[in-house]
Amino acid sequence: MFDRRLAQCFDWGLLGLTFAISAIGLVALYSAVNAGTLTPQKILFSKQLIWFGIGLVVMVFTFLLSYKSFERWAHVFYAGGIAMLFAVSFYGKIIGGSKRWLVFGPLSIQPSEIIKIAVVIILARYYSKIVNPQGLSFRDLLVPFIITMIPFVLIVKQPDLGTAMVVVLISASITIFVKIERRTFSYIMLVCTLGIPLVWFILKGYQKQRILTFLNPERDPLGAGYHIIQSKIAVGSGMLQGKGFLKGTQNALSFLPEQHTDFIFSVLSEEWGLMGSLTTLLIFIMIIAWGFNIARCCRDPFGTLLAIGITFMIAWQVFINIGMVMGLMPVVGVPLPFISYGGSSVISMMICIGILLNISMRRFE
Amino acid sequence: MSNYLKTVDGDWFDRRLAGAMFWILAAFILLTGRLFYLQMIEGKELRRLSQYNCIRIQSVASSRGLIFDRNGQLLVDNRPSFDLNIILKDAKPVDQTLAKLAGYTGFPLAEFKKNIKNIKRAPGYKATLLKSDIGRNMLAIVEAHKYDLPGVDVSVVPLRNYIHPQNASHLLGYLGQINPDELKRYAHAGYKSGDYLGKFGVEKTYENFLRGKRGGRQVEVNATGQVIRVLETVEPQAGSNLYLTIDQNLQELAEDLLKDKAGAVVAMDPGTGEVLVMASSPSFDQNEFVSGLSHEKWNSLISNPLRPMANKAIQAEYPPASTYKIVTAMAGLMEGVIDENTTFYCPGFFKFGDRIFRCWKKAGHGKMNVVQALTESCDVFFYHVGEELGVDKLAKYAKACGLGSPTGIDLANESKGLIPTKAWKKSRVGEKWYKGETLSIAIGQGYNLTTPLQMLALTAAVGNMGIRYKPIIIQKAVSAEGEIIFQQKPVQLGKLPVSREILEIIRQGLWAVVNSKKGTARRSRIVGIDMSGKTGTAQVVRRGKNGSDDDEIAEHHKDHAWFVAYAPSENPKIAVTVIVEHGEHGSSTAAPIAKRLIETFLSKGTESDV
Numbered sequence: 001m002f003d004r005r006l007a008q009c010f011d012w013g014l015l016g017l018t019f020a021i022s023a024i025g026l027v028a029l030y031s032a033v034n035a036g037t038l039t040p041q042k043i044l045f046s047k048q049l050i051w052f053g054i055g056l057v058v059m060v061f062t063f064l065l066s067y068k069s070f071e072r073w074a075h076v077f078y079a080g081g082i083a084m085l086f087a088v089s090f091y092g093k094i095i096g097g098s099k100r101w102l103v104f105g106p107l108s109i110q111p112s113e114i115i116k117i118a119v120v121i122i123l124a125r126y127y128s129k130i131v132n133p134q135g136l137s138f139r140d141l142l143v144p145f146i147i148t149m150i151p152f153v154l155i156v157k158q159p160d161l162g163t164a165m166v167v168v169l170i171s172a173s174i175t176i177f178v179k180i181e182r183r184t185f186s187y188i189m190l191v192c193t194l195g196i197p198l199v200w201f202i203l204k205g206y207q208k209q210r211i212l213t214f215l216n217p218e219r220d221p222l223g224a225g226y227h228i229i230q231s232k233i234a235v236g237s238g239m240l241q242g243k244g245f246l247k248g249t250q251n252a253l254s255f256l257p258e259q260h261t262d263f264i265f266s267v268l269s270e271e272w273g274l275m276g277s278l279t280t281l282l283i284f285i286m287i288i289a290w291g292f293n294i295a296r297c298c299r300d301p302f303g304t305l306l307a308i309g310i311t312f313m314i315a316w317q318v319f320i321n322i323g324m325v326m327g328l329m330p331v332v333g334v335p336l337p338f339i340s341y342g343g344s345s346v347i348s349m350m351i352c353i354g355i356l357l358n359i360s361m362r363r364f365e
Numbered sequence: 366m367s368n369y370l371k372t373v374d375g376d377w378f379d380r381r382l383a384g385a386m387f388w389i390l391a392a393f394i395l396l397t398g399r400l401f402y403l404q405m406i407e408g409k410e411l412r413r414l415s416q417y418n419c420i421r422i423q424s425v426a427s428s429r430g431l432i433f434d435r436n437g438q439l440l441v442d443n444r445p446s447f448d449l450n451i452i453l454k455d456a457k458p459v460d461q462t463l464a465k466l467a468g469y470t471g472f473p474l475a476e477f478k479k480n481i482k483n484i485k486r487a488p489g490y491k492a493t494l495l496k497s498d499i500g501r502n503m504l505a506i507v508e509a510h511k512y513d514l515p516g517v518d519v520s521v522v523p524l525r526n527y528i529h530p531q532n533a534s535h536l537l538g539y540l541g542q543i544n545p546d547e548l549k550r551y552a553h554a555g556y557k558s559g560d561y562l563g564k565f566g567v568e569k570t571y572e573n574f575l576r577g578k579r580g581g582r583q584v585e586v587n588a589t590g591q592v593i594r595v596l597e598t599v600e601p602q603a604g605s606n607l608y609l610t611i612d613q614n615l616q617e618l619a620e621d622l623l624k625d626k627a628g629a630v631v632a633m634d635p636g637t638g639e640v641l642v643m644a645s646s647p648s649f650d651q652n653e654f655v656s657g658l659s660h661e662k663w664n665s666l667i668s669n670p671l672r673p674m675a676n677k678a679i680q681a682e683y684p685p686a687s688t689y690k691i692v693t694a695m696a697g698l699m700e701g702v703i704d705e706n707t708t709f710y711c712p713g714f715f716k717f718g719d720r721i722f723r724c725w726k727k728a729g730h731g732k733m734n735v736v737q738a739l740t741e742s743c744d745v746f747f748y749h750v751g752e753e754l755g756v757d758k759l760a761k762y763a764k765a766c767g768l769g770s771p772t773g774i775d776l777a778n779e780s781k782g783l784i785p786t787k788a789w790k791k792s793r794v795g796e797k798w799y800k801g802e803t804l805s806i807a808i809g810q811g812y813n814l815t816t817p818l819q820m821l822a823l824t825a826a827v828g829n830m831g832i833r834y835k836p837i838i839i840q841k842a843v844s845a846e847g848e849i850i851f852q853q854k855p856v857q858l859g860k861l862p863v864s865r866e867i868l869e870i871i872r873q874g875l876w877a878v879v880n881s882k883k884g885t886a887r888r889s890r891i892v893g894i895d896m897s898g899k900t901g902t903a904q905v906v907r908r909g910k911n912g913s914d915d916d917e918i919a920e921h922h923k924d925h926a927w928f929v930a931y932a933p934s935e936n937p938k939i940a941v942t943v944i945v946e947h948g949e950h951g952s953s954t955a956a957p958i959a960k961r962l963i964e965t966f967l968s969k970g971t972e973s974d975v
Binding site: 010013132173177179221222225226229230233234235236237238239240269270273274277278281284288289292295296304308312315319322323325326328 | 374377378381390392395399403407420596597599944
């Protein structure tokens with residue numbers, strides 16, 4: 001199964017980039033959990049190391065078997081993911097008012113992280129059979145619509161609006177990439193422009209308030225708005241060179257509630273400045289370009305679309321998270337790939353890299 | 366690029382990839398631009414703001430809703446408490462600042478130091494409480510020397526104020542500081558450590574109406590912690606005001622009548638289930654809970670054998686004693702064991718096998734029908750009925766009357782009482798049921814346990830011709846803007862398991878208890894008002910054969926006195942239940958309390974019943 005040819009084609013470059021970005025993430029996390037005054041957080045660094053260890057093992061398993069078998073198993077992955085989301089809504093652990101976690105002994109996992117990959121795989125399978133230069137017709141879009149809406153609704157109910165939006169964004173980008181027929185596309189746009197005011201009309205007052213605050217955190221100056229201000233201060237105060245490792249003051253005062261998860265980029269920017277932040281962005285863009293190149297070199301439609309979908313998934317999360325930290329985006333609970341603390345995020349990202357490596361090393365088959 | 370896709374060529378595909386990459390690059394250029402703007406252009410200003418954590422949130426507590434009685438009389442409000450706080454990072458040098466503060470105010474320096482020690486590990490920019498409720502004079506002193514006291518700040522916090530201390534304490538409940546466990550559970554609802562929340566009674570049940578919503582200010586401060594700019598303000602939203610169903614004047618009277626006794630008084634409107642009085646004695650002062658109860662005080666409250674912390678109206682369980690004869694009569698008549706003309710002869714005892722069951726009246730009542738047996742509370746008559754019914758049929762009726770399960774009142778920790786059956790005894794006690802035990806059950810002794818509120822709900826239903834209402838304690842919640850956000854409507858739970866004719870027979874008996882010459886509560890009848898009722902005397906310890914004559918019974922072995930009543934007998938406006946622990950006879954201790962309440966309520970009913 002694992003012949004010499006595969007080993008020769010192994011994509012060391014992508015693996016190197018992955019290690020580089022993970023190393024940056026660990027440095028930032030070390031700072032985020034150590035500079036604060038709260039000691040119990042220190043253990044999170046060791047936990048994250050363990051997650052990376054597990055992630056590496058999972059990654060190896062992901063590329064050992066040919067990605068072509070994923071096509072056969074796409075339905076099973078998807079059904080499994082949806083089953084887990086249902087399980088969350090029944091047996092999920094409630095943390096901070098939302099049900100996002102399934103607890104298995106010492107492990108708690110977030111099925112919404114896993115379902116993103118399953119959606120990408122099943123969409124890649126579906127589109128690989130019908131892709132054509134004219135684009136997709138309205139009828140072609142029905143199945144992808146259902147595939148996306150089931151997890152969307154389940155995740156919105158947790159409630160986790162941010163992750164739900166990411167699922168929609170990922171499948172929308174793949175769909176648009178595959179190309180939608182011009183007429184169908186204009187119809188969809190028309191329905192959306194007419195539909196949004198209609199939905200707005202149906203929503204209740206407090207729901208409208210919540211969405212408005214979601215879109216514009218400054219409406220909530222004591223909550224999300226305050227976090228954004230603190231986050232912007234942290235990022236900006238890094239200036240060109242940063243304050244130095246473990247020297248971040250915003251960070252040290254624990255003013256950001258999610259500084260080791262969703263807001264970790266602000267810690268990184270404060271301590272390493274523009275130079276550190278740009279280096280991080282550069283590595284991310286290299287990973288994304290690498291992913292597209294893997295898609296370009298792949299010879300079968302399923303592999304190509306799979307690589308593209310996975311790359312979109314990484315790209316969206318990076319863009320949304322960093323945009324949020326700098327006050328360009330709504331405050332949503334989307335982790336920064338490879339950098340934010342969190343087992344589900346680390347493992348799902350390692351699976352993503354495993355899939356890309358898988359496609360890359362089998363490009364000549 | 367090879368033509369690997371059936372219909373799509375490589376060039377087409379490359380173009381799409383290039384397009385996607387273009388958009389992604391555009392997005393990253395946007396991020397880079399933003400980074401550059403924040404770190405290079407705004408960088409200097411943002412670094413300055415980061416030095417002392419200049420942008421802070423100052424929380425402004427919301428004003429908790431007020432509580433009124435049914436006539437709009439204010440029962441609970443808030444008063445301002447001036448709390449002395451310090452922000453350690455601003456107060457440097459801390460020791461010197463504290464010493465000065467102690468000098469100006471005269472408060473002991475040691476107390477300040479102790480409070481600071483407790484929170485040494487918290488972030489230094491958080492306000493730390495030095496002393497709460499310092500009073501207006503001290504406020505003036507601190508404000509006057511503020512320039513000399515860096516990092517010291519006085520915040521105004523609304524403090525709960527119970528206007529009539531000790532009054533309706535169990536119903537109103539009290540507030541307390543949120544504990545770590547509650548904080549974990551309610552953190553997402555916006556609670557923070559140090560917050561107060563309802564811990565007991567109405568304050569707990571209707572927390573969400575009462576609490577309102579915290580506001581705050583986003584401010585910029587200078588290096589000594591003085592506010593130099595207010596960036597954003599969010600006004601707090603006051604909580605909603607509650608209008609209770611209780612009548613404060615009647616409540617006060619009930620508490621007065623219960624003074625120096627242990628027991629409970631509950632009253633309700635039989636037509637709606639609205640609770641008019643809920644008094645439990647002895648009581649406690651809720652204001653002491655607000656300002657933080659000392660350990661000794663708390664221990665003395667919970668170790669007091671008279672159980673001041675329990676709401677006896679809903680939490681205490683007593684044998685219903687002769688008040689239970691209402692149920693036994695109902696079951697007997699409905700099951701056809703007796704009819705209104707059936708008579709039994711009472712010689713003062715009842716022979717069951719080789720055992721003797723006594724009637725409370727040693728000399729015996731003679732020939733009794735059901736109305737007479739209720740009137741004179743003849744035990745022997747009901748022994749006969751009970752014997753023929755059996756325990757399970759009795760239990761069926763008791764349960765259908767709402768006994769043995771909580772009434773569903775909106776207060777925490779309501780007890781459910783106990784209505785025994787054969788199956789219950791088998792599973793709980795592990796023994797089979799003895800027929801003799803049924804006789805005790807028939808007169809409300811033995812395993813039977815009820816709460817005063819359950820007996821009240823039953824009495825009210827008898828009074829209103831059979832409709833069982835859920836006891837309700839609030840009429841409405843009104844927002845600070847005057848909008849009614851919740852209106853409590855009467856809730857029907859069901860009907861008594863009895864026909865109209867049979868209910869009339871029982872009502873006749875209850876009328877005669879108070880109004881006929883031989884009635885057990887004759888001494889409590891009210892001139893001009895028809896009252897119906899039933900007395901009860903619940904045994905605390907089983908009496909020996911001659912026990913009832915023993916004068917040397919210890920106080921805590923004396924019987925509990927019950928009285929349940931409604932008035933006027935036709936279309937009653939009020940139902941009352943009284944229990945006095947170790948009050949001995951229902952007729953002598955409990956009934957007079959009910960009498961006074963009913964008299965007072967009905968004589969000025971026209972004014973207060975709006």
